[in-house]
Structures are given as C-alpha cells and as structure tokens.
Amino acid sequence: MTAQAPHTEELLGRYERSLLGVFGRPQLVLDHGDGAWVWDVDGRRYLDLVGGLAVSALGHNHPALVTAVSKQAGQLVHVSNFFTSVPQVELAERILGITGAPEGSAVFFCNSGAEAIEGAVKLARRTGRTGIIAAEGAFHGRTTGALALTHKQAFREPFEPLMPGVVHLPWGDVAALEQAVGPDTSAVVLEPIQGEGGVVPADPEYLRAARRLTAEAGALLVVDEIQTGIGRTGSWFACQQAGVVPDAMTLAKGLGGGVPIGALVTFGPEVTALLAAGQHGTTFGGNPLSCAAGLAVLDTIESEGLIAHARAAGEHLERRVRDLGDPRVTGIRGAGLLRAVTLAGEWSAAVTAHGRDAGLILNPVASDAIRLAPPLVVTTDQLDLFVDALPGLLDAATEEGP
Structure with a gap:
C-alpha cells in the first residue's frame, strides 16, 4: 500500500517542531504552482496575488525559467x-x-x-x-x-x-x-x-x-x-x-x-x-x-512584453477597484503591479484571512491596506477575480467587528 502524503496540519506541526519560529505559524503548506496559481498539499488552489513578496516575476513553473535552471544545474x-x-x-x-x-x-x-x-x-x-x-x-x-x-x-x-x-x-x-x-x-x-x-x-x-x-x-x-x-x-x-x-x-x-x-x-x-x-x-x-x-x-x-503588461494590468486593476464605488474602499495606490488597496477601517487582516478561504493569497501590509504584488504574468481576468470578491470579503470582515 502506498503511504499517504502528509497534509497541512501534520506538516505545520512538524514545521513548528523543527524550524526557528521567526515567521510564526505559516498560513499554508504549498506544493506546486503554475502561472499565477498555487496548490497546497491538500489540493486546494489559490490565486497568488503576492508573488512571493514581489519575487515570482514570471509566476510559478514558467518554462523559460525551468529550462534555464535545469540546463545550468546540469552544466x-x-x-x-x-x-x-x-x-x-x-x-x-x-x-x-x-x-x-x-x-x-x-x-x-x-x-x-x-x-x-x-x-x-x-x-x-x-x-x-x-x-x-x-x-x-x-x-x-x-x-x-x-x-x-x-x-x-x-x-x-x-x-x-x-x-x-x-x-x-x-x-x-x-x-x-x-x-x-x-x-x-x-x-x-x-x-x-x-x-x-x-x-x-x-x-x-x-x-x-x-x-x-x-x-x-x-x-x-x-x-x-x-x-x-x-x-x-x-x-x-x-x-x-x-x-x-x-x-x-x-x-x-x-x-x-x-x-x-x-x-x-x-x-x-x-x-x-x-x-x-x-x-x-x-x-x-x-x-x-x-x-x-x-x-x-x-x-x-x-x-513577452511584461513591462507594458504590468503597466496596463495595474491600470486595469486601479479602474476596477475605483469603479466598485464601495465606501469601505478608500483608494488604491502604487504603480504597475505593486499596489495597495486602502480601506476605511482596520480590516486588512480579516480580509486576507477570508480571501485565503476563498482561494486568494493577499498581504495585509498595513492594518488598513492590502498589498498586491502578483506575478507579472497575471491576467486581467485573474485580477478581476479579486476585485469581484472584495465586497464579499469586506462583508465578512466587517461583520466580525474591529
């Protein structure tokens, strides 16, 4: 019989017993990715709108990066x-x-x-x-x-x-x-x-x-x-x-x-x-x-023209956020695909937690701001998934109170 692969709770327990706790308890145990998507060890899929904190410029598993690293590793x-x-x-x-x-x-x-x-x-x-x-x-x-x-x-x-x-x-x-x-x-x-x-x-x-x-x-x-x-x-x-x-x-x-x-x-x-x-x-x-x-x-x-894409996709995101007309969203700042959506209250941590439950990886960079730094390959349709979900995430966050 094939041994069952470890799942989130087991791996997080092992993490806490073996790694220095400077990062606290991780939110997820991620297993693999493709483009702007990642999957955890339990098979749940998430849209990665943080990009490893602005690191994963080409997203996950991009063939050009995989090929280059594989070739060089063999050389x-x-x-x-x-x-x-x-x-x-x-x-x-x-x-x-x-x-x-x-x-x-x-x-x-x-x-x-x-x-x-x-x-x-x-x-x-x-x-x-x-x-x-x-x-x-x-x-x-x-x-x-x-x-x-x-x-x-x-x-x-x-x-x-x-x-x-x-x-x-x-x-x-x-x-x-x-x-x-x-x-x-x-x-x-x-x-x-x-x-x-x-x-x-x-x-x-x-x-x-x-x-x-x-x-x-x-x-x-x-x-x-x-x-x-x-x-x-x-x-x-x-x-x-x-x-x-x-x-x-x-x-x-x-x-x-x-x-x-x-x-x-x-x-x-x-x-x-x-x-x-x-x-x-x-x-x-x-x-x-x-x-x-x-x-x-x-x-x-x-x-792949990703600089122009970052500029255009960021402008699309800004328009969509502003067009929400939600009084709980006070604005969006930044440039290209480095953005913060600002909120009227200190709800960013709760929005991030509910977003994760909904399959969105976000970053509460401040108590009233959500940072987005997705892979440069993210599509406008994928950014729309976040914007469309935001009012519901705010509903869930504000119902919890401060």
Whole structure:
C-alpha cells in the first residue's frame, strides 16, 4: 500500500517542531504552482496575488525559467569567486544595459536584498563620511546594517544599539532633506515606493530633489529597487519614471524569479572605484545557477512584453477597484503591479484571512491596506477575480467587528 502524503496540519506541526519560529505559524503548506496559481498539499488552489513578496516575476513553473535552471544545474552550479562564468558576465552586462548606467559602472552580485543594502552601506562608508539618511517608513532588510536603515521600531529595538550615524527623515519631505544633507552625509537611501511601509509612492519631485541635494553635497544617492525593480512598476526600475539616475542601486526579489540573487549596481567610474579588490565579497553571490535564472527572467520579461503588461494590468486593476464605488474602499495606490488597496477601517487582516478561504493569497501590509504584488504574468481576468470578491470579503470582515 502506498503511504499517504502528509497534509497541512501534520506538516505545520512538524514545521513548528523543527524550524526557528521567526515567521510564526505559516498560513499554508504549498506544493506546486503554475502561472499565477498555487496548490497546497491538500489540493486546494489559490490565486497568488503576492508573488512571493514581489519575487515570482514570471509566476510559478514558467518554462523559460525551468529550462534555464535545469540546463545550468546540469552544466555548472557553483564556482568560487576566484573564477567567473558566462552567465555571471552576461547578466552583469544585461543589468548595466537596462539600468542605463554609464561607462565605468559595475555590478556586484550577492544573494538577497539585505546583502545588497549591506554592500551599499560599505560603499557609502568608503566616501570617508559616516552619516546616512533614510526615510521614516523605510524597510531595507533585517541584517544589522540594513536594519539600521529600516525605520520600524519593533524591528529595531530588540537589536539596538545598531550602526550609528543613520537618521530617518519624514517621507517625502523635501525641506527636511534640504536641512539634513550636508558635508557629513555619505548617502541618502530611498525606495521609490515604500513597499513594507504600505506601498507608498514617492513624489517624483522628492526623488529629483534627493538627486540634486546629494550631488551638490558630494554624497551618494542609493535607490533601493529591491521590491520595485525588474519591471514590477511598469518600467524596468521605478526611479526611471522620475528621470532619476542614482549613484547606486540595490536589486533582488524579482531578478531571479524565485532563485535567490541580489545585486548592487554602481553608476560611473568614481563610485565604482570606491570598493577595491578585497574590500567586499561573498561565497555564493553570482553563482552560475542564479545568474542563469536572472538572464531567463530578463529575457522573458522582454520577449513577452511584461513591462507594458504590468503597466496596463495595474491600470486595469486601479479602474476596477475605483469603479466598485464601495465606501469601505478608500483608494488604491502604487504603480504597475505593486499596489495597495486602502480601506476605511482596520480590516486588512480579516480580509486576507477570508480571501485565503476563498482561494486568494493577499498581504495585509498595513492594518488598513492590502498589498498586491502578483506575478507579472497575471491576467486581467485573474485580477478581476479579486476585485469581484472584495465586497464579499469586506462583508465578512466587517461583520466580525474591529
């Protein structure tokens, strides 16, 4: 007799007995996926509107990514950084091309967004200055250097004292930037859209002011495109919509389509020269497998027109949400396929729970906001499933009370 496959409750019990509880109890045990759909171990199907937190750019089981990773796994998975590989060189060249970086720019590959931020911090420190400016509401990661730039006190407090010299200014406040950026500032680090902060876009003028002020002060402008980059907002990078060229950019999440990879991009020879041989490194960063995945993601985004699709699908979603005319829905913000639906009450957790029961994976990014970051291959019909279900989900959530 064939042994029965384990089911959700059994696996969650085993999870709690074997994994460090930093994530709490998982909501589901997922087994496989296809496109924007995923199935749990009990066979239930869900529309994935979170995309692994903006990671699964091509959705699940995309043939181009599967083929690229399978081929590379059969050829060469890892080499130390005493050596390089064709995928590493080609992916670096492609990234420099889509960022529009000038001659003399360069890429450092790592394994995650937090590692990319750590590289940016070291880059900033090499200016000889120690002051770093970040924004209130910012999230840049949970390693200790990145955590110093992250604003949320609940994340920071258990691990303080953190790296000194970091100040957080009110988000979007140009006057505060003008007062704070000065001769001791090594870098200003900003997200074009604050993802974990609630999907709150920066005004283009704010980003342009940060570019002007850092240039005048001889400081670096570091744009964190970890969540917003790789086509998610309807352009390769969100800062491009403001016409801003930074001194450094951090990437991760969607770049590998689910295979771990991060990158720090330096713009121009002067910034690139700040980190010399031996001053930074990583064991796994830029391995052939992750770089082959990154190339497949970029190739597929281009060949399938997914940047234009992200822009059009996001606009469709915005229209549909606004057309609901539901007073419990106060708006929708963001760009492309990084969006937050804002609510008139603190119902997002309940809406998310009822959505999961209805086969929708959502993210309560704030108590009154639901984040959507679906795969870039999501269809407008699939987005309509969420919009059509939303009034009923709100009915169920509001009946429960606050």
